[in-house]
Amino acid sequence: MLRLLSAVFALLGSLIGPALAQDARRSECLAMANGPTRAAPVSFRQAAAAKDEVTITYAGHSTYYIDTPGGVRIATDYSGVYRTGRLPDVVTMNRAHSTHYTLFPDSRIAHVLHGWGDDGQPAHIAERIGDVYIRNVTTDIRRYFGEDSDGPMIKDGNSIFIFEIAGLCIGHLGHLHVKLDESQFAAIGRLDIVMVPIDGTYTMSLGGISEITKRLRASVVLPMHRFMTPLEDFMQRIGNQFEIDRRGERSLTISQETLPSTPTVIILDGV
Template sequence: MLRCFSAVLALLCQLIAPAFAEDVPRSECLAMANAPPRATPVSLRLADAKPGEVTITYAGHSTYYIDTPGGIRIATDFSGAYTTGRLPDVVTMNRAHSTHYTLFPDPRIPHVLHGWRDDGAPAKIAERIGDVYIRNVTTDIRRYFGEDSSGEMIKDGNSIFIFEVAGLCIGHLGHLHVKLDDSQFAAIGRLDIVMVPIDGTYTMSLDGISDITRRLRASVVLPMHRFMTPLDEFMHLVGQQFAIDVRTERTLTISRDTLPDTPTVIILRGV
């Protein structure tokens, strides 16, 4: 009898386990980055991803709006000062200045994701919201102005947010102050589109951010947090392997199939 019960229990576990596995968020961008050359797991085939285009709009400073094919609207480094169109469904924030976060977001925003934790532990975000999977990789950040200007580092005070949607891997580097180590590059995985701060002073030097941009080698680089940075200086540091595309619009509509063949810095109006 006991042996029979054990067999039945094992069978039930086999039947139930896949259902639970489906509920566990997973990063397809990490899996594709780690896959052997020419080998793509069945679960990661682009045909399995929700088809459609993603629309990215530059609102100002470090705030981009991402509109997914499934109707989810995301605002990055959201403070409420830079808005466009309808209210976002998701906002991400970083603990640099008040231009990168707000403690009093519109209560109608259903998902507010902080890139830090008040208890000093690293923020851990891995959420599927509609058709987008959102995760983060933490980095250290300097103390700034309102708190003090000592230059002391706050461990895990900034988050690089990664948005996985429609077969695209989209990264936002936040208010990045430090070089990334190998473990952080590995945790980020493959990026198709990356938003990088190019002010050269408040975040990282242009040399530092250019090194990171070259190593990530995303198909599309979207500058932000620019201030008065000469764009030709950034382009010179990034190198000739990146093309440059200056747009007269604030909005970019893109899909997996329309990514440029050559890595390209796209400068939207307002940057």
């Protein structure tokens, strides 16, 4: 077993680099990605058996609130514009434009995580905060919007954030502008739930984001940046391997045990 684990970490090191290989030792989602399909480590099975539930609320645009069983509240792509419920304890940000970040967050927010490097280096986030482990995978971003823009690229200007909570692997793709390479897929690992921008213009083309969605094959897909693309166009591109579930409420409460058996696009109320 020790030899097998060493081989796995060596492979991760070759694919995703030394820093992320270190993260792999702390990430159960990466461990699951390198095991048999849908095989869960003991700690994941214990978490599922405890029926720990995560609540995800769509606030608008690219902001989802994630409430953990331990009481940690997270807001993604936080600008302060899209709010619901109490102030978050943790906020993640991407700097595409002002609806995805703020340089002046409420001082009562304990943890402010930038998806870009503040010192000229790529952002590297690998933090345990309460009962959630948060890490990131950087991607390049265009200075001007859209996959087909001719504008210059900002290297590592965007982050895909991954939240590991109660046996669930939850990913937020951020303001994604570029296709992912093999090293990035390896660094992301397995996702049970993924938040995907489907505008088709300001982020990636609809074809590009659909291919990434199919490749990740999460049990639950939560669309965001929903203001332009008819949902039917997105569903047609990802194919009949995904079901669709429209909800009349803004929140979803879910656990490892209650993930759908068929990959499902869940549309929460909101814009």
